[in-house]
Amino acid sequence: MTRRLMEGSEAMAEAAIVAGCRFFAGYPMTPFTEVLESFAEKLPEAGGVCINAESELEAVGMAWGALATGARAATGSTGQGLSLMQESLSEITRAELPLVVFHMARGQGDYFQATRGGGHGDYRQIVLAPADVREAVELTQLAFDLADRWRNPVHIYGDFLLAHTSEAVSVEPLSFDPLPPKGWAVDGSLGGTGRSRNINPIGMQKGVKGIEPESFWKRLQAKHDAMAEREARVDTEQVEDAEVVVVAFGSLARTARYVVRELRREGQRVGLVRPVTLWPFPAEAVAQAAAGARCVAVLEQNAGQMIDDVRLAVLGAAPVAAIGGISSDDAGFGVGPIFDPDNVRRRVESALSNEVAA
Amino acid sequence: MSQDRLPVLPTDAPPSEPARLLGRFKPKLLLHEDHDLCPGCGEPVAIRLLLDVVEELGCAKSCIGVVGIGCYTAFTSAMDVDLVQALHGRAPSVATGAKRMQPDKLIFTLQGDGDMVNEGLQEVIHTAARGESLTCVLINNGVFGETGGHMTSTTVLGQRTKNSLEGRDAAYHGHPILIGDMLAPLGGTAYVARGSVHDAASVVKTKNMLRRAFEAQLEGRGFSFVEILTMCPTGWFVPTAEGPGYLDSVLGAVHATGELKNAERLVTTAELLAAAESAAGERGD
Numbered sequence: 319m320t321r322r323l324m325e326g327s328e329a330m331a332e333a334a335i336v337a338g339c340r341f342f343a344g345y346p347m348t349p350f351t352e353v354l355e356s357f358a359e360k361l362p363e364a365g366g367v368c369i370n371a372e373s374e375l376e377a378v379g380m381a382w383g384a385l386a387t388g389a390r391a392a393t394g395s396t397g398q399g400l401s402l403m404q405e406s407l408s409e410i411t412r413a414e415l416p417l418v419v420f421h422m423a424r425g426q427g428d429y430f431q432a433t434r435g436g437g438h439g440d441y442r443q444i445v446l447a448p449a450d451v452r453e454a455v456e457l458t459q460l461a462f463d464l465a466d467r468w469r470n471p472v473h474i475y476g477d478f479l480l481a482h483t484s485e486a487v488s489v490e491p492l493s494f495d496p497l498p499p500k501g502w503a504v505d506g507s508l509g510g511t512g513r514s515r516n517i518n519p520i521g522m523q524k525g526v527k528g529i530e531p532e533s534f535w536k537r538l539q540a541k542h543d544a545m546a547e548r549e550a551r552v553d554t555e556q557v558e559d560a561e562v563v564v565v566a567f568g569s570l571a572r573t574a575r576y577v578v579r580e581l582r583r584e585g586q587r588v589g590l591v592r593p594v595t596l597w598p599f600p601a602e603a604v605a606q607a608a609a610g611a612r613c614v615a616v617l618e619q620n621a622g623q624m625i626d627d628v629r630l631a632v633l634g635a636a637p638v639a640a641i642g643g644i645s646s647d648d649a650g651f652g653v654g655p656i657f658d659p660d661n662v663r664r665r666v667e668s669a670l671s672n673e674v675a676a
Numbered sequence: 677m678s679q680d681r682l683p684v685l686p687t688d689a690p691p692s693e694p695a696r697l698l699g700r701f702k703p704k705l706l707l708h709e710d711h712d713l714c715p716g717c718g719e720p721v722a723i724r725l726l727l728d729v730v731e732e733l734g735c736a737k738s739c740i741g742v743v744g745i746g747c748y749t750a751f752t753s754a755m756d757v758d759l760v761q762a763l764h765g766r767a768p769s770v771a772t773g774a775k776r777m778q779p780d781k782l783i784f785t786l787q788g789d790g791d792m793v794n795e796g797l798q799e800v801i802h803t804a805a806r807g808e809s810l811t812c813v814l815i816n817n818g819v820f821g822e823t824g825g826h827m828t829s830t831t832v833l834g835q836r837t838k839n840s841l842e843g844r845d846a847a848y849h850g851h852p853i854l855i856g857d858m859l860a861p862l863g864g865t866a867y868v869a870r871g872s873v874h875d876a877a878s879v880v881k882t883k884n885m886l887r888r889a890f891e892a893q894l895e896g897r898g899f900s901f902v903e904i905l906t907m908c909p910t911g912w913f914v915p916t917a918e919g920p921g922y923l924d925s926v927l928g929a930v931h932a933t934g935e936l937k938n939a940e941r942l943v944t945t946a947e948l949l950a951a952a953e954s955a956a957g958e959r960g961d
Binding site (some may be wrong): 333335340341343367369371372373375376378379380381383384385386387389391405406409410413476493505506507508509510511512514515516517518519522523524525527528583 | 772778918
C-alpha cells in the first residue's frame with residue numbers, strides 16, 4: 319500500500335474516482351476551488367468528464383442529468399454557492415438521485431445549511447463530516463455507496479483546513495455490500511416499448527394521468543425515517559466515566575481529540591463525542607455519554623448550531639454548554655484561533671471547573 | 677380566421693350516416709391521448725411533431741428527453757420516451773450532464789417561454805455557446821399559460837396579460853426577447869429555427885425544422901435549437917377559434933418564423949486562431 323502526501327482536496331477527488339465517480343461539475347469558490355481543480359485534472363484521465371459550470375445552478379443541474387443516466391456524479395461548493403443550489407438539492411432528493419456534494423464550508427457556520435438545507439418541502443440528506451484527510455478518503459467512498467444505497471444525496475462537510483492540509487494517505491478502494499442494479503436510470507433504450515421511464519420529483523408515473531402527492535411524500539418520509547434510524551455514525555473516546563463530555567465535529571474535533579487526550583493523561587475525567595454523521599445526528603450516543611456527566615460542552619466554530627441537536631439528544635439530562643464560538647481569519651476562510659490547542663484546552667478546562675454557563 | 681368559416685355540424689336532425697372511424701392518428705410514441713390541456717392549445721401539436729420526428733429518425737430506443745415545468749408537464753407522462761423532469765429553467769444543464777454521460781443518445785429538452793427565457797435564460801445561452809451536442813425545443817406562446825396568462829420575456833409589445841393589463845409597454849415592462857435571434861450568432865450553434873403550429877403549412881415546416889435540428893445533433897455539428905410558436909387562447913383571453921389567427925398576426929409578427937442558422941459544421945479553435953493571426957498580419961500588428 320503506497321502512501322502519498324496529498325492535500326485533502328486532491329485526496330477526496332482521487333477517492334471519488336476510485337469509487338467510480340465519472341462526472342463532476344462545479345464553479346470555483348474557496349475552499350471548494352481546489353476540489354474542482356483536482357477533478358478537472360484527474361477525471362478526464364479516468365474516462366470521466368469535469369465541466370467548469372457557468373454557475374452553481376448549472377453545476378448541480380449537470381450532475382443531475384449525469385446521475386439520471388446512472389453514472390456516479392458529484393458537485394459541490396462553498397456557502398453562497400450551496401445556497402444557490404438549494405432548490406435543486408431538495409428537488410434531487412425527491413427525484414431520488416444519488417448525488418454526492420462536496421460541501422466545502424468556510425469554517426463550521428454552515429452546519430445548519432448542511433443538515434437542514436434551505437430547500438422546499440420535507441427532505442433529508444446524509445451529511446458526513448471527516449476530521450482529517452485519511453477519514454475524508456474513506457467517507458468520500460462511503461458517500462457514493464450510501465447515495466446509491468438510499469438513492470439520496472449525501473454531503474461531505476469539509477472546510478479550508480481539510481482542503482489544504484497535506485497528509486500521507488493511501489487511496490485504496492474500499493469494498494461495500496453489493497448494490498441493486500440501477501433499473502430506474504434512463505439510457506434512452508425503452509422508448510416506444512410502453513415501459514419508458516420518467517425520473518421526476520413529484521411521483522409522476524408513465525402512462526398514468528395525474529399524481530398522488532400524499533402517498534409519494536409518505537413513501538419518501540418512510541425512507542428518510544429508515545435512514546435516520548440506520549445511518550448515524552459516531553466516534554466516542556473515553557466518555558464512560560467522563561465528568562465533561564466534549565462534543566465536536568470535523569476539523570475542530572481533531573483539536574478537541576488532542577486536548578481531551580492530553581487532559582486525560584493529566585488525570586482529568588474528560589471525554590469526546592465526535593459525530594461522524596451530522597445528519598442523522600448520533601443522538602443516542604450523545605445521550606449515553608451525557609448520562610452521568612456534569613457538563614456536555616459543545617465545541618463548534620459558529621454562534622451555536624450543532625448545540626441545538628445536542629440539546630435535543632440530551633433532553634435536559636445534563637447541562638449543555640457552548641464552549642466554541644465564532645472565530646475566523648482576516649480573509650474569512652474560517653481558519654480562526656479557535657483551532658489553537660491551547661485555546662481549546664482553556665475552554666475545556668473552564669467546563670471542568672464549572673466556569674461555563676449551561 | 678373567423679367563426680363563420682369553421683364547419684358547423686347541424687344538430688337539429690340526425691346525421692345522414694352514422695359516425696365511423698376514418699383513421700387512427702395517435703403518434704406511435706404516445707401512451708395515451710388523455711390530457712387536461714385547454715381546447716385550442718398548441719402544445720400537443722408541437723409535442724406530437726417532436727415524437728413523430730424521434731420515431732421517424734429511428735431514435736425511439738436511443739433518446740432521452742429533459743422536460744421543464746409548464747402546462748404540458750402533466751402530459752409528458754404520456755410520452756413513451758425515457759424522460760427526466762427538470763426544475764423550471766434548468767433543463768439545458770440537466771441535458772448537458774445526460775449527454776456527456778450518454779454521448780451516443782439523441783438528447784432533447786422541452787421548455788416553455790417562461791421556463792427557458794425567463795427563469796433559466798442563462799442556461800440555454802451557455803449550453804448553446806458550449807456547442808453542446810443536444811437539441812433544445814422551446815414551445816413559445818408568449819405567456820405563462822399554467823399560471824393563468826401572465827407576461828413572460830417573449831410577450832410582445834401591446835399584448836394584454838394579467839400583469840400587463842393595458843398591453844405590454846416597452847417603457848414600463850421592457851422589450852420582448854427574441855431568443856432564437858440571440859442564439860443564432862453564437863459560435864456553438866449549428867442549427868437555429870423558429871416555426872409555428874397555427875396552420876397545416878406551418879406544422880409541416882416546423883416538423884422539418886425539428887428533423888434538421890436532430891440531424892445536426894446526430895451528425896455532431898453542435899447545438900441545435902427549434903422554437904415553436906404555439907396557441908394559448910386561454911392565456912391570451914381570445915376565443916378558442918381565434919387562437920391560430922392571433923398567433924399569426926400578433927406573436928408571429930414579432931417572432932418571425934424561418935430558419936435562422938444552418939451551419940455545415942462548427943468553426944474550430946485552430947481555424948479561429950489562424951483567422952485572428954492573419955487579420956493581425958494584415959493590420960501590420
